[in-house]
Structures are given as C-alpha cells and as structure tokens.
Amino acid sequence: MAEVRQLHREFLRAGSNVLQTFTFYASEDKLENRGNYVADKLSGQKVNEAACDIAREVAREGDALVAGGVSQTPSYLSGKNEAEVKAVFRKQLQVFTQKNVDFLIAEYFEHVEEAAWAVETLKESGKPVAATLCIGPEGDMHGITPGECAVRLVRAGASIVGVNCHFDPDTSLKTVKLMKEGLAAAKLKAHLMSQPLAFHTPDCGKQGFIDLPEFPFALEPRILTRWDVHKYAREAYNLGIRYIGGCCGFEPYHIRAIAEELAPERGFLSQASEKHGSWGNALGMHTKPWSSLSHALTLFDEDYTVFIKVFLFLHRARKEYWENLLPASGRPYCPSMSRPDDWGVTKGDADLVQQKEATSEQQLKELFKKQKSGTKA
Numbered sequence: 001m002a003e004v005r006q007l008h009r010e011f012l013r014a015g016s017n018v019l020q021t022f023t024f025y026a027s028e029d030k031l032e033n034r035g036n037y038v039a040d041k042l043s044g045q046k047v048n049e050a051a052c053d054i055a056r057e058v059a060r061e062g063d064a065l066v067a068g069g070v071s072q073t074p075s076y077l078s079g080k081n082e083a084e085v086k087a088v089f090r091k092q093l094q095v096f097t098q099k100n101v102d103f104l105i106a107e108y109f110e111h112v113e114e115a116a117w118a119v120e121t122l123k124e125s126g127k128p129v130a131a132t133l134c135i136g137p138e139g140d141m142h143g144i145t146p147g148e149c150a151v152r153l154v155r156a157g158a159s160i161v162g163v164n165c166h167f168d169p170d171t172s173l174k175t176v177k178l179m180k181e182g183l184a185a186a187k188l189k190a191h192l193m194s195q196p197l198a199f200h201t202p203d204c205g206k207q208g209f210i211d212l213p214e215f216p217f218a219l220e221p222r223i224l225t226r227w228d229v230h231k232y233a234r235e236a237y238n239l240g241i242r243y244i245g246g247c248c249g250f251e252p253y254h255i256r257a258i259a260e261e262l263a264p265e266r267g268f269l270s271q272a273s274e275k276h277g278s279w280g281n282a283l284g285m286h287t288k289p290w291s292s293l294s295h296a297l298t299l300f301d302e303d304y305t306v307f308i309k310v311f312l313f314l315h316r317a318r319k320e321y322w323e324n325l326l327p328a329s330g331r332p333y334c335p336s337m338s339r340p341d342d343w344g345v346t347k348g349d350a351d352l353v354q355q356k357e358a359t360s361e362q363q364l365k366e367l368f369k370k371q372k373s374g375t376k377a
Contacts, residue, residue, distance in 0.1 A: 001054065008058040014252040015259025015270030018245070019059045020067045020105065021051040021096075027088050033074045035358025048092055052099035062271075067130070068096030070118055071108040074354040077347050082117055089121040096125065103128040107164050107195075110134055110141045110207075111347055112149040116156040123157040130160035130193055130243065136167050137174050138206045141346040146175050147182020154188045162193030165247040166208025169224070169232035172196035173239060180240065192241040196232070198224045198249030203337035209248075211340035221329055223249060227322045229257035237262060279319035 008019050028044035038047060048068075055066045070092050076085045096104060104122040106129065109115035115131050122129045131153045139145045144152075146163075153161045161179060163172050176194050183190060199222035201209050209215050214222070224232075229246075236244045244262070246254055252272065259270045260278055276282070316322070329336075345351050351363075351370075 001050070004051075004054050005058055008055060009061065010252040010272075011255055012058055012062045012064055013270065013272040014255040015272065016064060016245075016255055018065050018067050018243075019055045020069050021048070021055045021101065023048050023051045023069050023092065024071050024108065026051065026092065027070065027073050027075075028091055029073055029075045029088050029354060032356055033354050034356075044091060045095060048095040049099065052095060052101060056099070056101075065102040067103050067105045068092070068099070068101035069105040069107050070122065071106075072110060072114055074352070076111070076114040076117075077349075077352040078354040079348055085114060086117055086121045089118050090124075093122060093125060101127070103130065105129070106131040106158075108132070108134050112140045112144050112152050113142070114347075115149075116152050119153060119156040119158045128159045129157060130162075130191075131156075131158040132162050132164040132193055132195060134164060134166040134208065135175060136171050136204070136206065136208060137178060141207070145182065146178035147185065150179035150182045150190070151186045151188060154183065154190045158190060160191040160193045160243055162195070162241070162243065164193075164195035165197060166201075166210065167196055167204060168199060168201040169194075169196045169228070169235070171201060171204070173232070173235055173241075176236075176241060177239060191243060192239070193243035193245075194236050194241050195245045195247045198229075198246055198251070198254055200224065200228075203340065205340040205342050207340075207342075207344065211342055213338050213341065219249065221331060221334065224254065225325075225327060226253055226257040227325065229254045230261040230323070233258040233261040237265065277317075279317075280322050281317045 004022060012019060026044060026047050031038040031044050031047065032040065038044075052066070052068065058064075059066050070089050073085060073088050075088050093104075104125065104127055106115055106118035106122060109118065109131075110133070112133060115133055119129050119131050133140060133146075133149055133153075135141075135146060135149065137146065140149055150161045161183075163175050163179075167175070172194050173196075176192055180192060197209060199209060199219050201212070201222070203212070205211050209219070212219070233244055244258055246258075256270060256272045256276065259266065260273055260276075263269050263273075
C-alpha cells in the first residue's frame with residue numbers, strides 16, 4: 001500500500017491534476033483469467049475499493065481529481081454478448097459510485113464497440129465520462145476509422161475522447177487529429193484527450209508496441225527524453241487537446257515536463273519544479289569555481305581546457321540546445337527500428353478465449369507455430 005501511495009504522490013508533485021485509480025485490468029473476469037489468482041484470493045471488489053481509497057487519500061494532499069477507470073475485458077474478447085460485458089463493467093462502477101470518484105474513464109480499448117458499451121454503462125452513474133482507445137491512424141481492430149470511433153463514443157455519452165497507450169506521441173496526435181476531424185464532420189463536440197506511450201514507436205503496425213520484439217521487457221532504448229515530452233505537450237495543446245498525459249513508460253519527470261511546458265497556460269509550476277532548472281538552466285550554476293563565462297574568458301590564455309569546459313556547460317544551459325538535440329542510443333550494433341511480429345489476434349480468435357487456468361505449454365507452442373507460419377487462429 002505504501003508503495004502505491006508514493007507512486008501517486010510522485011505524479012501529484014510532478015504536476016498531475018488527475019490521479020487515476022490503479023484499476024487497469026481490474027475487472028472481475030480479468031482477475032481470474034489465465035492463472036490470475038487475485039479474484040479468488042482478494043476479490044475484485046476489494047482491489048477496486050483499495051485503489052479508490054489510496055487515490056483519494058493522496059489527491060487530498062494537493063488539488064487533484066480522482067478518476068475511476070475500466071478497460072477492455074476478457075469477456076468481450078471471448079465473444080460474450082453486450083449484456084454480459086456490461087455486467088462486468090457494472091461491478092467496478094458500483095465501487096466507483098460508492099467511493100464517489102470525481103469522474104470516470106473507459107481506457108485501453110482496441111474495439112470501439114466495447115468502448116461504447118463501457119461508456120454507456122459508466123454514464124449510469126451520472127458522472128462525466130472520458131473514453132480512450134488504444135488505436136493508431138488505421139483505426140480499431142475491426143477497421144473502424146478514428147473519426148468514426150470518436151463519433152460513436154460521443155454518441156454513447158463520452159464528454160472527453162481520445163487515445164491512450166500502444167503508440168508514441170507522434171502517432172497518437174495524428175490519431176487524435178483524425179478523431180477531431182471526424183467529430184467536426186458529424187457536427188459533434190467533445191473535449192480531446194491524449195495519453196501516449198513514453199516510447200518511440202515509428203515502426204509499429206496496427207496493434208502498436210505489443211507487436212514489437214522488445215515488448216515488454218526491453219523497451220528502455222526507446223524511452224522519450226523529457227525534451228521529447230515538452231515537444232509533445234506543446235503540439236498536443238496546439239491541436240486543441242486539453243487532457244494531456246501519458247501511459248506506459250511515463251515517469252514523474254515526464255509529467256513534470258508537461259507541466260513545465262504548459263506552465264504559462266496553467267499559471268503555475270508544480271511542486272517538483274521548485275528545485276529543477278527549466279531547460280537545463282541549472283547548468284549555469286555548475287560547481288566549478290570558474291562557473292561563469294566572463295570568468296572563463298579571463299582564464300582563456302592560462303588554461304584553454306578550462307575555457308572549453310565552462311563554455312560546454314553554459315552552452316547546454318539553454319532551451320535551444322536541448323530542444324534541437326538528436327540523442328544517440330550508444331548501441332552501435334542495434335538497428336534504429338524493429339520488425340513488428342504482427343500477431344493480429346482480436347475478438348473471436350481462439351487464442352483470446354477466457355479461461356481460468358494459466359496458459360499451458362501446449363497452447364504456447366501452438367501459438368508460436370501459428371506466428372512462425374504467418375497464420376492466425
């Protein structure tokens with residue numbers, strides 16, 4: 001519990017206005033799917049209750065809202081009907097309503113059909129609902145375009161629509177732009193939302209980073225710098241997005257970068273920025289006794305090396321330096337991009353059917369065999 005509190009606290013200090021309950025994939029069916037023992041040992045209700053309590057406790061330490069979240073379900077992927085899937089969402093909603101979260105998020109949906117069902121269920125609470133899909137410019141896994149997805153979510157009752165996860169900021173903003181255009185064409189209005197990955201994914205296919213060979217335990221070489229996030233935050237704001245955040249890979253310093261980039265619009269800096277120099281300007285306080293350029297110039301004839309060192313630090317204490325930097329990976333034999341596995345499995349595929357037992361060795365062998373031969377379930 002203490003660790004979860006501290007994680008919330010670090011994001012709050014970094015500038016977060018919203019603390020999401022840690023209820024991603026915390027539906028009852030997910031907590032008992034493929035060897036997951038949590039539903040039997042603790043119960044989905046207790047997990048969701050604890051998540052709400054912890055988020056609210058930390059939110060009171062600052063000026064943050066609490067959002068209760070649901071995500072795609074094994075029930076939908078197994079082909080269960082609308083009533084059965086909505087019943088799964090409703091169990092989580094009961095907890096969110098009892099704990100009086102400020103608003104609700106339906107996030108991480110590969111199919112707009114299920115996302116719309118989630119929105120319709122969450123609207124039963126009377127609270128505002130946001131909805132995000134984990135899709136790119138090609139649309140959802142059924143081939144529905146981002147623009148049409150946005151239209152369906154708004155008509156289902158969402159006040160905020162957008163994307164989260166699966167893709168990097170560049171791809172995610174392209175997708176939100178298409179959603180915005182779709183809403184305009186349908187003469188519908190909604191606030192826009194973006195929560196991309198903190199990984200560069202220009203080589204991803206339709207299903208995003210989950211198809212990359214590095215997923216999930218070797219993605220670190222793709223991590224966004226804080227300067228990448230500054231750029232993302234500004235581009236998102238200029239696109240008209242007002243709910244700007246991040247998903248997998250985002251650390252508190254990434255959120256701080258969003259808060260710092262948008263400080264003029266927000267009107268303040270976050271607590272975590274009190275000892276953090278903007279755009280590297282703290283390098284101007286380098287601890288060498290010759291830490292100013294004017295002093296360095298007087299030492300030029302005595303020690304050229306000293307001058308170069310001081311100039312180097314002061315040269316980097318500028319926004320222009322970090323904004324235009326093209327960082328190297330330091331991995332001379334690694335490719336700049338990978339070839340996605342392109343699993344392509346989606347709703348109705350036998351490989352996704354819900355089961356209580358852990359995935360067996362035989363099932364894994366069959367799955368790898370299909371992947372190697374390029375066939376699907």
